[in-house]
Amino acid sequence: MMNEIRDAVLGGVSDPACFAALPVPESYAAVTVHADESDMFDGTPSADKDPRKSLHLDEVPTPEVGPGEALVAVMASAVNYNTVWSAIFEPVPTFAFLRRYGRRDPLARRHDRPYHVLGSDLSGVVLRVGPGVSAWKPGDRVVAHCLSVELERPEGHDDTMLDPEQRIWGFETNFGGLAELALVKANQLMPMPAHLTWEEAACSGLVNSTVYRQLVSRNGAAMKQGDTVLIWGASGGLGSYATQYALRGGATPVCVVSSPEKAELARRAGAELVIDRVAEGFAFWKDEHTPDVAEWRRFGGRIRELTGGDDPDIVFEHPGRDTFGASVFVARRGGTIVTCASTSGFQHSFDNRYLWMHLKRIVGTHFANYHEAWQANRLVARGHIHPTLSRSYHLEQTADAVHDVRRNAHQGKVGVLCLAPQEGLGVRDHETRRRHARAISLYRPGTTS
Template sequence: MDALAEAVVAGATPADLERLPLPGDFTAAHLRAEDVDNFTGVEDKDVRKSIHIGSVPMPELAPNEVLVAVMASGINYNTVWSAMFEPIPTFTFLKHFGRQDRWAARHDRPFHVIGSDASGVVVRTGSGVRKWKVGDRVVVSPVYVDEEDPATYADGMLGTGMLAWGFETNYGGLAHYCVARTSQLLPKPAHLSWEEAASNPLCAGTAYRMLVSDRGARMTQGDVVLIWGAAGGLGAYAVQLVRNGGGIAVGVVSSERKAEYARRLGCHVVIDRAEIGLTGSEAPADPTVVGKRLGKRIRAATGEDPHIVFEHVGRATFGVSVFVVRRGGAVVTCGSSTGYQHEFDNRYLWMRLKRVIGSHGSNLHEQSAVGRLLDLGHLTPALTATYPLPATAEAARLVQNNDHLGKIGVLSLAPGPGLGVSDPQRREVLAARA
């Protein structure tokens, strides 16, 4: 650990942090361009073989950026995609981005620092930064927008320059330091630990936009919401949002261990995939057969078909989702972990006036709304396990194999779990209400 990082961990003053020199390089979980072809023809693309821990050079800051000393980060499925070099190697994203201007060119390197979640302390600010200062405790949104694109001001997700930080950009959160634009920053919730705060931005923000935002499914009280993968990172926040918003959460999981976790989160109904004939990651031969089984289970438990399907599994479930959602209902999708090519019977979509809503990440206003829910105690972090930065590859392997519950955290500079709480009284009040 370099002197600046040591000072951050020790709680040095902003003035002390400004006086200390930046290191020339820093430790990061990263991919290497030379490994891109290593998985060609390999069935098990084990991410432990492609994620490396080691030094990378410190980049120059752009005027609208900050350097954050990362106290904690988290594993998301896009980290798994990056480490498998799928659907295309992320170095392709970096090369394309690097052609934009001299600042973007910093990202086109033979290494890729991954990670799309982070909490930490600002240690340097670019020359054009106004609001944020050295010493500020922040969380980093995974949405990297182009502030000069007019569409950004209607919705940050609509700008053509919008990228997923740490996936389509370099210098992400699984490191001792990360580089973020000021348009990605929000204050760290004071009652949360570093790792709890870092576990929320990507998954909680995405789930909020999918279900609650007026750009998503616009869930309302009494809505029956089918949540695939209810015990995973996205699902854990979806269950809470449905329950707290007056909806009826119906979770689909793959084991009794996950079923118990979903129930603890507040799922009203929990269904094992195997009970409806879904096994593995392949799409069923006839999605309507599985859909009828699933629909029967949901109606028996709730009395009606789902208003909304929370979909991110993709090929294995999408045909079932379109079939099972009620007439006039909505399937809202943000990903396809089992494959991007979806097949469904379009008659059930058009003749029953159903909708498919594409959703991606969340804008900063939606992220801020999630932060407020966390501060109110209406959302709680879905963190279930924490790994040290050197074990990032092992943590990512858990997510790759779907062996995890909720979110997996990674301690970067934080020397242990449970640190970083600056409002213990608030934490005690919220814990008493739980």
């Protein structure tokens, strides 16, 4: 049955009736972690936890499609850092999320399983929609954002990210995108950009939306023309999009990277001000417990040297513990430190004098609401923001892909081919692709588009 679905997609079938008539298999291949293995890394230092030991490629039962939901044939997906956290069971095993969700109502109970299908990105084709869905139909080519929200309480109706039942699909819910099929709420779906391949389209959903909210939205830093923006990890998944938003928005990015190769990549992306933190020896902790304030000062001096004396109006934070003290210190008076993650550790340390006395502010952001995700996807569809895919793996190689992201051995985004048998498929708008070929392939040196 899965071959029939793949053949229909690859054959260019577009008739909704044809897709609606395709049989849905009783099970499908999916990347999972297992509840009975969630203690496998107990006593192991975090740095030594290997996701290749915990990730499985299983055949799992196909979930029933409920009201307001859609079942999608997944052509491609991508690896995000939440997949790493799920695979190493940090900060807690994700089965705690699934149990809590499963207690909510009978429909949510489907998510409480002894396995967790991971993945918070996808591109694919709608196979089925549940009762009450009118905006999407079988055969629609889609990408998905990862906000799963109930909106039965008033708190979320100004900003859905504030809903008390807000969750990240594929991390705090089951049936994620690293699989042949995925179950989503229909309001997670967005049109697939027609000039991209399946794997390119799949890689932007989570990071692009996250960066849009973090930098552009009034819910984040509200970046404006002329701002100086310090971007940590500028060649990685989040940073590669942040660099684009800064450049397209008339700001000046100061890109922090960790190797000469990544520095060159940031420059090819258009950044002129680049700091290789490894080559310049920046280390912001004297030991495990003692921040190095002198290094904060040296780092701030280096930024001013590059900018002609300007401190960052905005610091784009996501490494967390390793960098947060420096981020607070170097932001300008009245500046903003906007943070969406803590990949180097969740316990941050900073000198509060440099926050309160200099009237700086820390803003926490988490993914994006539907409107922000839609606007971010629209920028991709119009060719203003481009995917930063560096490499794709096949579904059975997902554990290796997650291991690479865990080790920071990647640039940009890492994709996963699910039902797509090879890279390069799925493009419909070849003229738009031709105009943006260089930017689309920027993170894949030596490739052609």
